[in-house]
Amino acid sequence: MTKKLLRALAGERIEVPPVWMMRQAGRHLPEYRETRTRAGDFLALCYTPELAAEVTLQPIRRYDLDAAILFADILLVPDALGLEVRFVEGDGPRLSTVTTRADFDALRAPDAIHDHLAPVYDTLRIVSGNLPSKAALIGFAGAPWTVASYMIAGKGTPGQGPAHALKMEQPGLFDALIAHLTDTTISYLSAQIEAGAEVVKLFDSWAGSLRGEDFENYAVEPTRRIVRALKSRHPDASVIAFPREAGKRYEGFARRTGADCIALDNSVDPVWAARHVQKDGPVQGNLAPRLLVAGGDALIRETRSILKAFKAGPHVFNLGHGITPDANPDNVHLMIDTIRKRT
Numbered sequence: 630m631t632k633k634l635l636r637a638l639a640g641e642r643i644e645v646p647p648v649w650m651m652r653q654a655g656r657h658l659p660e661y662r663e664t665r666t667r668a669g670d671f672l673a674l675c676y677t678p679e680l681a682a683e684v685t686l687q688p689i690r691r692y693d694l695d696a697a698i699l700f701a702d703i704l705l706v707p708d709a710l711g712l713e714v715r716f717v718e719g720d721g722p723r724l725s726t727v728t729t730r731a732d733f734d735a736l737r738a739p740d741a742i743h744d745h746l747a748p749v750y751d752t753l754r755i756v757s758g759n760l761p762s763k764a765a766l767i768g769f770a771g772a773p774w775t776v777a778s779y780m781i782a783g784k785g786t787p788g789q790g791p792a793h794a795l796k797m798e799q800p801g802l803f804d805a806l807i808a809h810l811t812d813t814t815i816s817y818l819s820a821q822i823e824a825g826a827e828v829v830k831l832f833d834s835w836a837g838s839l840r841g842e843d844f845e846n847y848a849v850e851p852t853r854r855i856v857r858a859l860k861s862r863h864p865d866a867s868v869i870a871f872p873r874e875a876g877k878r879y880e881g882f883a884r885r886t887g888a889d890c891i892a893l894d895n896s897v898d899p900v901w902a903a904r905h906v907q908k909d910g911p912v913q914g915n916l917a918p919r920l921l922v923a924g925g926d927a928l929i930r931e932t933r934s935i936l937k938a939f940k941a942g943p944h945v946f947n948l949g950h951g952i953t954p955d956a957n958p959d960n961v962h963l964m965i966d967t968i969r970k971r972t
């Protein structure tokens with residue numbers, strides 16, 4: 630096992646840690662914008678394997694990163710389950726909703742998604758055959774709570790109000806939806822691993838709004854079920870969990886879910902996380918994406934202080950959230966050179 634990312638995820642401390650970036654394929658790259666225009670719209674890009682593979686590989690060519698992440702979106706799962714999903718330019722995603730038993734009953738079964746998602750698996754096969762040997766291939770899905778929040782509200786919502794309301798008002802329906810998404814995610818990620826993903830990441834972008842027992846029931850428990858099922862089918866695959874804005878509840882998340890690595894958002898103090906999260910195993914993170922807009926000494930200083938905080942244990946260098954469209958590629962080079970001690 631020579632790929633650095635896989636070594637770090639297996640628990641090895643590496644002097645110069647592996648690095649990749651959330652949303653590394655995206656609008657900050659002119660070559661992405663060009664391919665996206667060629668595809669027509671965002672979903673067409675996700676469902677055209679040659680083009681999706683091309684944008685997956687673009688950041689690898691430009692930056693020599695240690696991992697490629699599949700180009701797709703967490704909302705392909707609701708699309709495959711039968712909801713209407715659209716991406717409105719400048720306004721984010723719009724979906725038809727699940728708020729009644731009848732809506733839920735109309736969803737496809739967890740194992741009936743694969744025809745629809747076949748282009749995603751084809752993308753992974755193409756990338757897998759064209760990746761430099763040092764780079765690992767990461768697949769992903771949204772975690773059940775985060776995906777459910779979009780399916781219930783029909784769009785992104787501050788605080789996930791509609792999803793919290795459904796959880797209170799129709800707990801049976803809400804639990805059924807989470808269970809359905811958990812099974813679907815197991816089926817989807819298994820198929821991604823079979824198509825060539827060596828690592829899978831679960832994005833629970835809205836885990837932070839779950840309070841008390843809800844965090845246990847809807848962030849920890851679905852992740853635990855997904856990790857357990859994936860490990861029993863694919864013992865060699867690694868799982869990165871990203872319960873974003875979990876705060877103090879990052880502590881113990883790896884132990885309680887079985888995830889191989891915990892991705893930290895940029896609200897977490899690395900010194901705290903080294904003591905309370907990295908003690909249980911590998912961590913990933915957590916540079917603030919805005920530093921890739923600003924660049925300069927602040928970027929170098931913060932990159933070094935993250936490296937220093939995590940240097941005693943296994944660490945994957947990454948951002949605390951996705952790179953933004955206004956990030957400057959020169960600053961990405963500066964970050965990587967700082968990590969690889971070329972500055």
Ligand code: CP3
Nearest residue numbers: 651652653654655671698699700701702703721832834951
């Ligand atoms: O990281 C990568 O490079 C892989 C591809 C990837 C995308 N989305 C591509 C994308 C991944 C891993 C995601 C995850 C995703 N998608 C999340 C979880 C991570 C997070 O950011 O918290 C969420 C919540 C979504 C849902 C989503 N997709 C939203 C809210 C939006 C619109 C906002 C925006 O940034 O435009 C998207 C669109 C999207 N997904 C884009 C990309 C590159 C931009 C689309 C474009 O080209 O216009």
